[in-house]
């Protein structure tokens with residue numbers, strides 16, 4: 001009797017989780033009403049200049065992301081006036097839980113659960129209406145951190161963690177990374193080779209039909225880089241040099257087969 005009850009409860013929990021993931025996926029990719037994305041800056045820097053940057057961030061610094069995603073959505077046939085609304089939330093002091101670099105499946109599941117709870121707490125603490133997608137942006141001090149950990153965006157839980165640089169000159173490249181992670185939360189996959197960082201051909205190329213093929217001058221958002229030649233890849237300087245390719249548009253259901 002006990003055993004049956006325990007199994008029933010477990011199945012119920014799994015069922016709720018599966019239903020909620022399924023519901024999230026449908027409700028965020030049906031493109032019939034505005035999708036709300038909240039950007040939560042996190043103050044990880046321990047110097048004054050960086051802190052000033054983080055606390056001086058304004059909505060117009062993330063406005064470029066909304067403009068980019070909305071114009072790409074329109075180009076891909078999304079008909080509503082404002083597919084994305086992207087808003088900056090006040091800085092959060094508690095950093096998100098970190099993923100173990102070489103964690104096993106269970107550690108990863110535990111981390112993703114903790115991240116969801118963290119996101120819910122942070123939204124509640126802001127006292128503002130909850131966005132559907134929560135992106136936490138950890139701003140590092142560029143003078144001390146030449147490289148930062150990998151950013152992540154998860155469709156399960158609709159949460160992203162972005163590592164960015166607290167510097168005015170980096171705002172536009174930060175926005176490229178934030179847009180990339182937002183699209184991960186909507187189900188887009190990476191389109192570059194994990195070892196060489198080369199954009200995958202043709203799906204990771206912004207202009208795969210260009211003749212000659214090189215140099216490319218625009219990047220596909222989920223490839224993250226564009227190819228100057230077959231072994232040189234550049235990161236775009238801003239979203240002006242980026243587009244959403246047909247494979248990504250299909251994954252996030254802007255288009256259909």
Ligand SMILES: [Zn+2]
Pocket residue numbers: 180184189190
């Ligand atoms: Zn990615």
